[in-house]
Amino acid sequence: MPATVIVGAQWGDEGKGKIVDLLAQSSDVVCRYQGGPNAGHTIVREGETFKLHHVPSGILYGGTICVVGAGCVIDPGLLVEELDELKARGIKTDGLRISGNAHVIMPWHVASDAASERRLGKLQIGTTRRGIGPAYSDKAARLGIRVQDILDPKILRQKFETALAEKNLLLDEPLEPGDLADRMETFAARLRPYVADTSLLVDQALREGRRVLLEGAQGTLLDLDHGTYPFVTSSNPVAGAAATGIGIGPTRIDSVLGVAKAYVTRVGEGPFPTEIEGPDQERIRELGEEYGTTTGRERRCGWLDLVALRFAVRVNGMTSLALTKLDVLSEFDEIPVCTAYRLPDGSETVEFPAHQSDFHHASPVYDTLPGWREPLDDGLPGAARDYVEFVGGALGLDVTMIGTGADRERVITPDQPAYSRS
Ligand code: GDP
Ligand code: IMO
Ligand code: MG
Numbered sequence: 001m002p003a004t005v006i007v008g009a010q011w012g013d014e015g016k017g018k019i020v021d022l023l024a025q026s027s028d029v030v031c032r033y034q035g036g037p038n039a040g041h042t043i044v045r046e047g048e049t050f051k052l053h054h055v056p057s058g059i060l061y062g063g064t065i066c067v068v069g070a071g072c073v074i075d076p077g078l079l080v081e082e083l084d085e086l087k088a089r090g091i092k093t094d095g096l097r098i099s100g101n102a103h104v105i106m107p108w109h110v111a112s113d114a115a116s117e118r119r120l121g122k123l124q125i126g127t128t129r130r131g132i133g134p135a136y137s138d139k140a141a142r143l144g145i146r147v148q149d150i151l152d153p154k155i156l157r158q159k160f161e162t163a164l165a166e167k168n169l170l171l172d173e174p175l176e177p178g179d180l181a182d183r184m185e186t187f188a189a190r191l192r193p194y195v196a197d198t199s200l201l202v203d204q205a206l207r208e209g210r211r212v213l214l215e216g217a218q219g220t221l222l223d224l225d226h227g228t229y230p231f232v233t234s235s236n237p238v239a240g241a242a243a244t245g246i247g248i249g250p251t252r253i254d255s256v257l258g259v260a261k262a263y264v265t266r267v268g269e270g271p272f273p274t275e276i277e278g279p280d281q282e283r284i285r286e287l288g289e290e291y292g293t294t295t296g297r298e299r300r301c302g303w304l305d306l307v308a309l310r311f312a313v314r315v316n317g318m319t320s321l322a323l324t325k326l327d328v329l330s331e332f333d334e335i336p337v338c339t340a341y342r343l344p345d346g347s348e349t350v351e352f353p354a355h356q357s358d359f360h361h362a363s364p365v366y367d368t369l370p371g372w373r374e375p376l377d378d379g380l381p382g383a384a385r386d387y388v389e390f391v392g393g394a395l396g397l398d399v400t401m402i403g404t405g406a407d408r409e410r411v412i413t414p415d416q417p418a419y420s421r422s
Pocket of ligand 1 (some may be wrong): 008012013014015016040042044288325326327329402403404405406407410
């Protein structure tokens with residue numbers, strides 16, 4: 001039975017958490033394959049809100065195995081806090097499995113993230129300051145500390161002595177290897193029961209015909225290799241990375257569900273061609289409650305960008321699309337949708353520019369679609385359905401789920417009567 005990747009098709013916060021939670025109902029294993037506590041996934045279940053950062057969005061169902069794969073970076077203090085919060089709210093966490101190969105975010109990573117943003121000044125990325133970039137840098141430089149290292153006090157102390165000789169130069173208050181090792185051992189004791197060979201676990205689940213969801217954090221345009229570099233995260237959210245991040249072969253993946261908002265948001269700095277100028281930006285932010293789950297920052301808001309979305313379909317090999325937050329557009333008389341970019345030389349293109357200066361200077365060419373000006377509570381009015389079909393048609397992709405509200409239940413599929421209301 002299938003392994004499905006669920007991937008953000010824009011700049012993150014597309015509503016992946018809600019879609020994964022919904023699909024997790026009928027899945028056995030849900031895996032996070034990259035990223036760390038920079039992710040913030042909000043799930044609303046019968047009016048109760050859960051905010052997840054590290055833990056896969058399948059955790060709300062008791063029997064689901066939830067894997068944090070080797071491609072992830074983990075802040076042990078934040079993970080323990082998240083687990084405590086879930087337990088305090090009656091959510092069972094014994095289905096969690098953590099790869100021993102995942103890397104650990106250390107205090108110097110967090111300090112260095114903040115310091116490099118300060119140093120960059122106006123050129124800063126606007127990171128979540130969770131230490132993501134520095135942790136992945138150390139991993140690539142082969143200086144990283146992995147989950148399996150914090151389980152072994154001897155190795156941990158050796159690693160800390162080597163690391164801190166250099167890293168203490170960065171810190172306002174230098175760390176003492178013994179103190180830090182003691183602190184880590186407390187976290188290690190809490191996390192030890194969850195550590196497992198997650199590559200083997202997922203392989204076995206697939207062999208036994210179980211249903212596996214591979215959940216991306218962030219989004220395609222934040223991808224380190226394919227996104228709007230340098231205004232990106234330091235891992236690969238794209239679907240192909242699900243295989244490396246978990247430790248299964250690419251041939252094991254059967255389908256790729258992209259998740260996109262019916263408009264676009266972006267947190268942090270960087271180019272954003274369809275960003276709205278004027279009061280509609282604020283209107284969308286208020287209607288969509290567009291404030292970061294992790295940092296509380298205002299999200300920048302723009303109209304749907306089909307050029308960028310077509311690019312996301314390509315680099316992820318998407319097989320279907322979930323279009324979320326369509327309800328937020330119910331207040332508008334007309335809805336612009338970007339179908340092409342105009343480049344500085346006056347030419348128009350429907351392809352995502354391969355060079356950053358073209359993208360930075362691209363201006364959107366809009367088609368304007370009629371709004372529907374009524375709530376979606378009882379289903380999709382004709383103009384809302386036309387909007388969905390315009391998007392699907394432009395991408396050559398089936399839109400298989402449509403989000404009409406934050407709650408878990410608020411999703412319409414094309415086979416439901418609510419899809420073809422009136
Ligand atoms: P993620 O990072 O992709 O999981 O997305 P976030 O959770 O950061 O942001 C999406 C926000 O939109 C959350 O507050 C969700 O509760 C909310 N949301 C998801 N789907 C819908 C929808 O269809 N309509 C509305 N109004 N809100 C939604
Ligand atoms: P989810 O999983 C939206 C953005 C940051 C910044 C850039 C780099 O909730 O969709 P980082 O801390 O990763 O080094 O920051 O990436 N960013 C996100 N934006 N949603 C996220 O995650 C994000 N994770 C990182 O705002 O611009
Ligand atoms: Mg988010």
